[in-house]
Amino acid sequence: MIIAQISDMHIRPHGQLAYRRVDTARFLARCVAQLARMVPRPDVVLATGDLVDAGHPDEYRHLRELLAPLPMPVYLIPGNHDDRGALIREFGDHDYLPRAGRFLHYVLEQYPVRLVGLDTLVPGQGGGLMCEERLAWLAARLEEGPARPTVIFMHHAPFLTGIAHMDRLGLEGALAMGRVVERHPQVERVLCGHLHRPIQLRWHGTAVATAPSTAHQVVLDLREEAPLAFAMEPPAFLVHVWREGSGLISHTSYVGEFAGPYPFREGGKLIQ
Secondary structure, eight states: OEEEEEOOOOBOSTTOOBTTTBOHHHHHHHHHHHHHHOSSOOSEEEEESOOBSSOOHHHHHHHHHHHTTOSSOEEEEOOTTOOHHHHHHHTTTOTTSOSSSSSOOEEEOSSSSEEEEOOOOOTTOSSEEOOHHHHHHHHHHHHHOTTSOEEEEOSSOSSOOSOHHHHTTOEETHHHHHHHHTTOTTEEEEEEOSSSSOEEEEETTEEEEEOOOSSOEEOOOOOTTOOOOEEOOOOEEEEEEEETTTEEEEEEEEOSOOSOOOOSEETTEEOO
């Protein structure tokens, strides 16, 4: 099974830039085209939050247009820039999105890897939350499938990065979530967004991976007093490959046109 993970698209209404500089729609269109060209194609695309920039209905309509060329199912989870109601109204045909309850949690059972989507959104706040209600939901879902390889996907990462401003917008309740996860060794990976960088960590018996943005990246600056800033580092997405016996292997795929590929050998001989 091949899982593509895109994140932090920050789509604005038609013709508008994010932060007065970033044409996030153009970047997402390039990413979608690259995903559609992949051979073999991913079986699913997970979009791990900050789907749009301000939670406006016209942003979700624009997002829907941009995602439409994808030939595989796309599963959405909200981030702190999203609005649950506007998301559900625009993507009402996405039957996996729950219509009852306070959160947009769901489980996808139909794939070789069980996919558990977690909603960490707190309206009006940049940070996320795993409250008692969310923790109980996660624990119950993991207890239902103890023998099935499982991927949890969510927006906020449950660890500190050393990037001070992003850590102040982290996940409250991360330790309690870790205690739930460590009881369930079937969890192959926790996939997150929010940080606009590819970061990996061993965490409570599993691994956490955060995806870069399909557009702009947060500057890697580990000074405590560093200002929050972004840079136009290469956009990218993650590709997670599941194989029985080897588990989940994660790759970073950069979006764009780059020179190559060039062979290392010609006529059976290594090129010097």
